[in-house]
Amino acid sequence: MKAIFPGAPADTDQPVLIGEAPEPEPADNEAVVAVEAFSVNRGETFQLDGGLARRWDGWRPGKDVAGTVARAAADGSGPAVGTRVVAHPPAHGWAERVAVPTTDLAELPDSVDAVTAAALPLAGLTALRLLRATGPVAGRRLLITGASGGVGHYVTELAAASGAAVTAVSATVERGAKLMELGACELVTSVEDAAGPYDVVLESVGGTSLPTALAALAPGGLLVWFGQASREPATLNFFDFFGGPNQARIQHFDYTTSDTTYGHDLAALVRLVAGGRLHPEIGSVRDWSRTADAIIDLRARRVRGNTVLTVS
Structure with a gap:
């Protein structure tokens, strides 16, 4: 499958590259999500710079995704194949498919599209x-x-x-x-x-x-x-x-320490959006082939609100 990999940390013109990655190998409690949209967070741009310690061997970016369940969790938890979801994996979400613990995703109603949902996880949580x-x-x-x-x-x-x-x-x-x-x-x-x-x-x-x-x-x-x-x-x-x-x-404050799972709060954010009580501002929507350009614009503060990429 295709996925986005880090470029050279010092390369400001090509912060990421698109290449081939192995298919995700989910644990029993993980569903495989076919990604339709993902958002870029400023913290992830710092990781691409090599400026944060939470980057490990084999790391690929991607914490905020929305899409459809392509493979249900083997343990029976979580939604069925074909269910639209928003998810917050620890990494690897900038790809055609990603494995996500079922405790870290929430179902999407028809009224919330993938682009809007992808802007929710890290910032909303x-x-x-x-x-x-x-x-x-x-x-x-x-x-x-x-x-x-x-x-x-x-x-x-x-x-x-x-x-x-x-x-x-x-x-x-x-x-x-x-x-x-x-x-x-x-x-x-x-x-x-x-x-x-x-x-x-x-x-x-x-x-x-x-x-x-x-x-x-x-x-x-x-x-x-x-x-x-x-x-x-x-x-x-x-x-x-x-x-x-x-x-x-x-x-x-660190949003990861108060609760180490995210599904419940993601569902709350989705309810607020669906009810017209929370309005994500999408400052930029582009095809994921232009992820490098989007990151450059984000670093230069040329985008107001969230930057979302769609997986074609």
């Missing part, structure tokens, strides 16, 4: 679990940095629908315009312009953004650190806390 980690947000002021990406869109819509007053930080007004439509109360183009104080800060940029956002917290507020898109280390000064925020809390 992160947003859903991120808000779960903050506790109730109704009536609370919430600041999210790096908000114009897929996670930021989902967080903004879900938090606003739950009663939070959301301030979104986007690099430009144009990139952040959709966030106001999704329920944000305020859009700023720099974290320095976020007045605060905020009960909750969701920080995904790192570098100088983190200490600046931390200073905007209300006394006893919570900052959840869930990314470092700038790829710059953050430095905190202990003595700055005496000037505020008093008794602030910083919490590291």
